[in-house]
Amino acid sequence: MPLPITLTLxxxxxxxxxxxxxxxxxxQTREGxxxxxxxxxxxxxxxxxxxFDAHLDRAESTQFCLSCHVMAEYGQxxxxxxxxxIPSLHYENNFVPRDHACYTCHTDYSMFGPVxxxxxxxxxxxxxxxxxxxxxxDIKLYKPFPNETCLHCHLGARKFEEVxxxxxxxxxxxxxxSGKLSCISSGCHDTIHEVGxxxxxxxxxxxxxxxxx
Amino acid sequence: MNIExxxxxxxxxxAAGLFLQxxxxxxxxxxxxxxxxxxxxxxxxxxxxxxxxxxxTHSESVASSAPVxxxxxxx
Numbered sequence: 001m002p003l004p005i006t007l008t009l010x011x012x013x014x015x016x017x018x019x020x021x022x023x024x025x026x027x028q029t030r031e032g033x034x035x036x037x038x039x040x041x042x043x044x045x046x047x048x049x050x051x052f053d054a055h056l057d058r059a060e061s062t063q064f065c066l067s068c069h070v071m072a073e074y075g076q077x078x079x080x081x082x083x084x085x086i087p088s089l090h091y092e093n094n095f096v097p098r099d100h101a102c103y104t105c106h107t108d109y110s111m112f113g114p115v116x117x118x119x120x121x122x123x124x125x126x127x128x129x130x131x132x133x134x135x136x137x138d139i140k141l142y143k144p145f146p147n148e149t150c151l152h153c154h155l156g157a158r159k160f161e162e163v164x165x166x167x168x169x170x171x172x173x174x175x176x177x178s179g180k181l182s183c184i185s186s187g188c189h190d191t192i193h194e195v196g197x198x199x200x201x202x203x204x205x206x207x208x209x210x211x212x213x
Numbered sequence: 214m215n216i217e218x219x220x221x222x223x224x225x226x227x228a229a230g231l232f233l234q235x236x237x238x239x240x241x242x243x244x245x246x247x248x249x250x251x252x253x254x255x256x257x258x259x260x261x262x263x264x265x266x267x268x269x270t271h272s273e274s275v276a277s278s279a280p281v282x283x284x285x286x287x288x
Contacts, residue, residue, distance in 0.1 A: 003238065006238065007235065007238055010231055010234055010235045010238070011235060013227075013231050014228055014231040014232055014235060017224045017225075017227045017228040017231060018224070018225075018228050020220065020221075020224040021220075021221050021224035021225045021228060022221075024217075025217070026220070027216055027217055027220055036220055036224075036264075039224070040220070040223060040224055040227055040260070040261065040264040041261060041264060041265070044227055044230070044231060044257050044260075044261055045261070047231060047234065047257075048234070048254055048257065051234045051237075051238060051249060051253070052249070052250075052254075054238060055237075055238070055245070055246045055249055055250075058241055059243075059246065061241070063241055064241055064242075064243070067241060067242050067243065068243065121243070124243075125243045125244070125247060128243075
């Protein structure tokens, strides 16, 4: 449900609940009883569903992921002016939707992948406020990055299937597709966020800014 | 407490929960989600339960008073 509609629905529910609360004798008439039933049961339940849906939808946005201070450097790493950095290559060339960049690559494309990602997010909030927040460069994935996430988009693409690098050995592509050879940790595409490189890095957005001047 | 007051109490609690839900949807931050789930929804849920409870207890009191009224009319 889009956010403006959800906000309107909750606002309407709120107004009707207040009307029932402050209007005297509302439960005396049949219409009043029906209004109370809608205002105090039906609309609040629908509002919760809409609000929950809106929150989950917004939790998938890049802005949401980067709203925690510890993630700021990961946000910067999406703007490297270097094609060897996988996240910035994908972000700058719109290979992933920019407003859902983190979620696109860090969610399993399995049945319960999004649910798992949300529970991981709750764990991150707990650590942020009640635990010890690690340094950005010390943050690690829960498990090695799965090939399925890359193959979700790249599998079957001509460039992926035909590029020379994927045919160094006869069975290389099959190993990648079956997950026996990792896209990232096998040493082929292992330049990821590398937030330790940020100090000396050149950024695409800076170049764009300089060109504009 | 009569049904009117019970409904008023329930509606005000529901309104408080809905207000928190509305406010939690304005900022884009993880804590806003926590406020929605941890405060808005439980407060609203308590209000809805009180509303349902008031309906049940009211209908029970009406049912229990009905035979007494009929006895009076018989006399």
